[in-house]
Amino acid sequence: MRNRRMSIGAASVVVVGVDSKGMGLIRECLGTEAVLPTHSTPFLEAAQVVRKTRPNVVVMGFDQDFDGAVRLGPSLKREVPNLHMVAISERTDPERIRAAMRAGYQEYVVLPEDGDLLRRAVHEAAHGGEGGGETGTVVAMVGSKGGCGVTMLTVNLAAELSPVYRVCVADMDFSMGDAAAFLDLQPSSNIYDLLRGLDRLDERVLAGNVAVHPSKVHVLAQPTELMDLEEIRGEDTLAILRSAAEAYQYLLVDCGGRIDESTHMVTTVADVVILVTTPGVVAVKNAWRRLQLMLRLGIEKDQIRLVVNQWDKNAELTRADIENNLGLPVAATIAADFPTCQRAVNLGRLLRDVDKRSPTLRDISAAVALITERAERVETETSKASFWGLFKS
Ligand SMILES: Nc1ncnc2c1ncn2[C@@H]1O[C@H](COP(=O)(O)OP(=O)(O)O)[C@@H](O)[C@H]1O
Ligand SMILES: [Mg+2]
The missing domain is CATH 3.40.50.2300 (Response regulator)
Incomplete structure (x- = not known):
C-alpha cells in the first residue's frame, strides 16, 4: 500500500x-x-x-x-x-x-x-504496529466496463499467488461484484459488517470476516443485499484497505467497472492498478475515459498496467490500435476461452480446477509478474506470433 x-x-x-x-x-x-x-x-x-x-x-x-x-x-x-x-x-x-x-x-x-x-x-x-510495519501490496483491479472479466482475472490471479503468499480478494464492485460466487463461497459476513464496526477493526476482526477458499485465497465479500452505497465514505474504504494490507502480502481489490468513492480511493492508494479491457471499440473507448479519470486523480501512468482480456485473433482492434488509442502499452493479453471460463463461472471453480490447459489460465499465470515483479509487460501465449499458428488450418 x-x-x-x-x-x-x-x-x-x-x-x-x-x-x-x-x-x-x-x-x-x-x-x-x-x-x-x-x-x-x-x-x-x-x-x-x-x-x-x-x-x-x-x-x-x-x-x-x-x-x-x-x-x-x-x-x-x-x-x-x-x-x-x-x-x-x-x-x-x-x-x-x-x-x-x-x-x-x-x-x-x-x-x-x-x-x-x-x-x-x-x-x-x-x-511499530502489529504487523511490524510491513504492509502488503495493494492491487486495484479495474474494468473499462462491466463484463470485461475483472472478477475472473482477480480470483484466478489470487489463486496463482496463494500457494506462496498470503492473499486476499476484496470485492468492492458493489453493483455486480461476485468474487465469492466465482469461488462458490457463502460468506457469513462481508465488507458491510466491517464498515459497521470500523472502530474495532484490527487483524483479528478482519480474519473473522473473510471467507477462505481451499486454494487459501481469502475473500472479503460484498454484501449480498444491495445497500445504500452512498454511505461508504472514502476514509472508511481506506481503513479497510489499511488493515487488510497489514494482514496480507497481496490485496487484490475487485473494483469492477464501478466508478465511486470507494474505487477512487482504492486506485489512489494502490501500488499497482490493473486496467482491464476487452479488445472491442466500446470497451477501449471506456478504458480511455477511465484512464483519463485516473490520471486526473493523480495516479501515475507507470503504476497502471493495461491488460487486454478475451483476446483472440479476430478481435475488433489490434494491439497497436489499442496502444495508440490509449497512449499506454499493453502489459499483457489474456486469451479468450469461452467454454472453460463459462464452466468455471457456472461451477464456482477456479480455471485451474476446470481445465489446467486453458490458454486463459496460462496467460493469467504469466500476468502474475505484473504484480509480483511490477513487470511493465509480460509475454503471454497469445502475444507470441506463433500462438495463432496453432489454431490455423
Ligand atoms: N478470458 C476470457 N475468455 C472467455 N470468457 C471470459 C474471459 N474472461 C471472462 N470471461 C467471461 O466474461 C464474463 C464476465 O466476466 P466477469 O469476470 O464477471 O467480468 P466483470 O467482473 O468485469 O464484470 C463471464 O461470463 C466470464 O466467463
Ligand atoms: Mg465482477
Whole structure:
C-alpha cells in the first residue's frame, strides 16, 4: 500500500496549523498516548521544527490552509522519510482526502468522530504496529466496463499467488461484484459488517470476516443485499484497505467497472492498478475515459498496467490500435476461452480446477509478474506470433 510507513520507538508528535479548539480535541483524543507540544506550529515553521525535532508523527490541520497543508506533505517527508503524517479536519470531503493521500498523509481523520483512528495511528507509530510495519501490496483491479472479466482475472490471479503468499480478494464492485460466487463461497459476513464496526477493526476482526477458499485465497465479500452505497465514505474504504494490507502480502481489490468513492480511493492508494479491457471499440473507448479519470486523480501512468482480456485473433482492434488509442502499452493479453471460463463461472471453480490447459489460465499465470515483479509487460501465449499458428488450418 502506498504512503504507509511506520517507525519504532517512543512517539513524539508535532502538530501543525491547528487552532486552539483543534489542539483541545487532539489532546482529548490522544490522552496519554503521546507527549504533545503545548501549541501548534505555524505552517511556515513546520519544516524547520520537523528537521530539528525529528518527530514520529506530524498531525497536520487541513482546515486553515488546505493548499499549504498539501504542499507541506512532501517537504516534511523529505526531512524525515519515515515520518507518519496524519491529516485532521472538521469535515469529510473525498477530494481533500485524495489530495492528502497523494501528498503522503497516511491518515485523514475527522475529529472528534474518528478520534480512535488518530489514537491508533499515533500508537502504531510509537510501537511499530502489529504487523511490524510491513504492509502488503495493494492491487486495484479495474474494468473499462462491466463484463470485461475483472472478477475472473482477480480470483484466478489470487489463486496463482496463494500457494506462496498470503492473499486476499476484496470485492468492492458493489453493483455486480461476485468474487465469492466465482469461488462458490457463502460468506457469513462481508465488507458491510466491517464498515459497521470500523472502530474495532484490527487483524483479528478482519480474519473473522473473510471467507477462505481451499486454494487459501481469502475473500472479503460484498454484501449480498444491495445497500445504500452512498454511505461508504472514502476514509472508511481506506481503513479497510489499511488493515487488510497489514494482514496480507497481496490485496487484490475487485473494483469492477464501478466508478465511486470507494474505487477512487482504492486506485489512489494502490501500488499497482490493473486496467482491464476487452479488445472491442466500446470497451477501449471506456478504458480511455477511465484512464483519463485516473490520471486526473493523480495516479501515475507507470503504476497502471493495461491488460487486454478475451483476446483472440479476430478481435475488433489490434494491439497497436489499442496502444495508440490509449497512449499506454499493453502489459499483457489474456486469451479468450469461452467454454472453460463459462464452466468455471457456472461451477464456482477456479480455471485451474476446470481445465489446467486453458490458454486463459496460462496467460493469467504469466500476468502474475505484473504484480509480483511490477513487470511493465509480460509475454503471454497469445502475444507470441506463433500462438495463432496453432489454431490455423
Ligand atoms: N478470458 C476470457 N475468455 C472467455 N470468457 C471470459 C474471459 N474472461 C471472462 N470471461 C467471461 O466474461 C464474463 C464476465 O466476466 P466477469 O469476470 O464477471 O467480468 P466483470 O467482473 O468485469 O464484470 C463471464 O461470463 C466470464 O466467463
Ligand atoms: Mg465482477
